[in-house]
Amino acid sequence: MIRLINVCKDYETKAGPRRVLDSITLDINPGERVGILGRNGAGKSTLIRLISGAEQPTSGVIERNMSVSWPLAFSGGFQGSLTGADNVRFICRIYGVEFEPRLEFVEDFSQLGIYLNEPVANYSSGMRARLAFAISMTIDFDCYLIDEVMAVGDEAFRDRCKEELFVKRRDKAMLIVSHSHRYLKETCERYLLFREGRVDEFEDFNEVYFLYKQMLGEGFDNKEQMIAAMQQ
Amino acid sequence: MPSKNAPSPTLGRLVNQSPWTINRRVISALLIREMLTRYGRNNIGFLWLFVEPMLFTILITLFWTATKTIHGSNIPIVAFALTGYSSLMMWRNMPNRALSAVTSNMSLLYHRQVTIMDIYTSRILLEFMAGTTSFVALGVIFYAFGWLTLPEDSLQVLGGWMLLAWFGAGLGLTVGGLSEKFDVVKKLWPPFAFLLFPLSGVAFIADALPPHMREIVLWLPMLNALEYLREGWFGSAMHAHYDVPYVMIFNLVLTFMGLSLVRQIGLDSSEVE
Numbered sequence: 001m002i003r004l005i006n007v008c009k010d011y012e013t014k015a016g017p018r019r020v021l022d023s024i025t026l027d028i029n030p031g032e033r034v035g036i037l038g039r040n041g042a043g044k045s046t047l048i049r050l051i052s053g054a055e056q057p058t059s060g061v062i063e064r065n066m067s068v069s070w071p072l073a074f075s076g077g078f079q080g081s082l083t084g085a086d087n088v089r090f091i092c093r094i095y096g097v098e099f100e101p102r103l104e105f106v107e108d109f110s111q112l113g114i115y116l117n118e119p120v121a122n123y124s125s126g127m128r129a130r131l132a133f134a135i136s137m138t139i140d141f142d143c144y145l146i147d148e149v150m151a152v153g154d155e156a157f158r159d160r161c162k163e164e165l166f167v168k169r170r171d172k173a174m175l176i177v178s179h180s181h182r183y184l185k186e187t188c189e190r191y192l193l194f195r196e197g198r199v200d201e202f203e204d205f206n207e208v209y210f211l212y213k214q215m216l217g218e219g220f221d222n223k224e225q226m227i228a229a230m231q232q
Numbered sequence: 233m234p235s236k237n238a239p240s241p242t243l244g245r246l247v248n249q250s251p252w253t254i255n256r257r258v259i260s261a262l263l264i265r266e267m268l269t270r271y272g273r274n275n276i277g278f279l280w281l282f283v284e285p286m287l288f289t290i291l292i293t294l295f296w297t298a299t300k301t302i303h304g305s306n307i308p309i310v311a312f313a314l315t316g317y318s319s320l321m322m323w324r325n326m327p328n329r330a331l332s333a334v335t336s337n338m339s340l341l342y343h344r345q346v347t348i349m350d351i352y353t354s355r356i357l358l359e360f361m362a363g364t365t366s367f368v369a370l371g372v373i374f375y376a377f378g379w380l381t382l383p384e385d386s387l388q389v390l391g392g393w394m395l396l397a398w399f400g401a402g403l404g405l406t407v408g409g410l411s412e413k414f415d416v417v418k419k420l421w422p423p424f425a426f427l428l429f430p431l432s433g434v435a436f437i438a439d440a441l442p443p444h445m446r447e448i449v450l451w452l453p454m455l456n457a458l459e460y461l462r463e464g465w466f467g468s469a470m471h472a473h474y475d476v477p478y479v480m481i482f483n484l485v486l487t488f489m490g491l492s493l494v495r496q497i498g499l500d501s502s503e504v505e
Binding site for chain 1: 272
């Protein structure tokens with residue numbers, strides 16, 4: 001279980017400190033898939049960074065009894081002058097897992113072919129994304145952090161990603177940030193709505209999506225109208 | 233080994249390991265990554281590690297030999313230049329590499345095992361390894377050509393080298409930690425290092441200075457350590473001036489300051505979303 005207790009996060013801005021998250025308390029249970037909605041800048045990615053441990057909260061406590069992934073398909077950690085295979089090796093070294101089988105898996109999954117032995121700096125953005133996703137799948141975590149990534153690659157690759165994530169890893173906890181209602185509705189059991197530094201929890205997708213849309217100022221008059229629009 | 237058809241989650245099952253094991257593993261992974269990035273795969277980049285100090289040593293030797301009639305000193309010049317430049321590589325390069333080490337490796341912190349301290353440790357360790365390799369290799373080469381006599385007291389040379397390395401590491405942590413706190417440090421360190429360069433004994437021995445000057449520059453720990461090292465190498469040809477306890481206390485203070493500064497980095501992040 002991951003437990004956040006009264007977690008606050010401030011960022012320094014020119015206009016003084018800005019509170020992005022304001023005493024958040026929530027649990028993420030094993031095997032649970034939690035969808036995250038909110039405007040840009042509402043603190044969604046900040047929460048992901050805090051849970052992953054990349055940043056420390058300004059105050060409050062984060063307890064982790066599960067292993068937590070880095071944000072899925074995150075390619076910022078790549079060193080451009082290293083090859084794709086080097087980057088795989090680096091991750092394997094850090095996590096202390098055997099390299100050969102993972103390289104084989106990455107080769108197979110990313111289908112980068114000979115490019116796997118080229119510097120990442122020469123990759124196209126699609127190739128980078130494929131490598132990043134494949135590397136993310138080489139380590140087995142209890143909880144995966146997924147921050148707006150499912151839009152990468154072509155159709156076939158997206159299908160493979162879905163299979164890898166939601167079929168083979170259906171028993172894993174996941175935290176999913178997305179703007180796609182179809183995707184969230186299909187995959188998640190519980191939803192968090194970020195508003196002005198606070199977080200509200202919902203079980204029902206239609207309810208949270210209705211509020212979310214209202215918040216964006218593109219609200220529907222009632223839920224029935226929204227559901228009809230979503231089915232189009 | 234799992235076959236390709238087996239569900240991939242059996243790959244990379246994470247096992248709990250002791251913090252010490254994780255620490256060592258992460259640092260060695262970072263070291264290899266830094267090495268590949270800096271020196272490249274084809275080993276040509278690695279050569280520059282020797283070319284720069286070698287050029288410097290040869291130039292100093294030529295200059296010194298040409299002006300020998302003027303100064304009439306008996307110092308073994310190759311050993312003098314080699315020790316001088318190598319010491320510079322210790323105390324200047326470690327802070328250089330520690331500057332913005334975290335900023336440029338921020339994304340690695342997404343991996344929970346990687347700590348800010350690991351990033352500094354690996355960078356400083358790599359600089360130590362590079363400096364030591366260059367020092368030893370050039371020593372051996374110059375010795376093979378007969379330009380250099382062996383140290384009179386190898387242990388003292390080693391001790392001096394360790395003092396320099398310790399000073400470089402402490403300074404690296406301090407400068408690195410400060411640079412994450414105050415951006416201006418990134419701009420100020422290079423000119424500051426440039427200023428220290430001529431005072432640090434790279435191109436003089438303390439005994440050659442007028443006494444009142446000597447007293448001032450001997451406040452610099454790297455000069456003390458270098459004097460100690462040089463006395464170990466060719467002590468009978470010079471009169472060394474140093475205070476080893478002073479260097480050690482200085483290093484200790486620097487190290488504690490550096491460690492506490494680095495510890496603070498993770499706590500007050502000012503990154504804007």
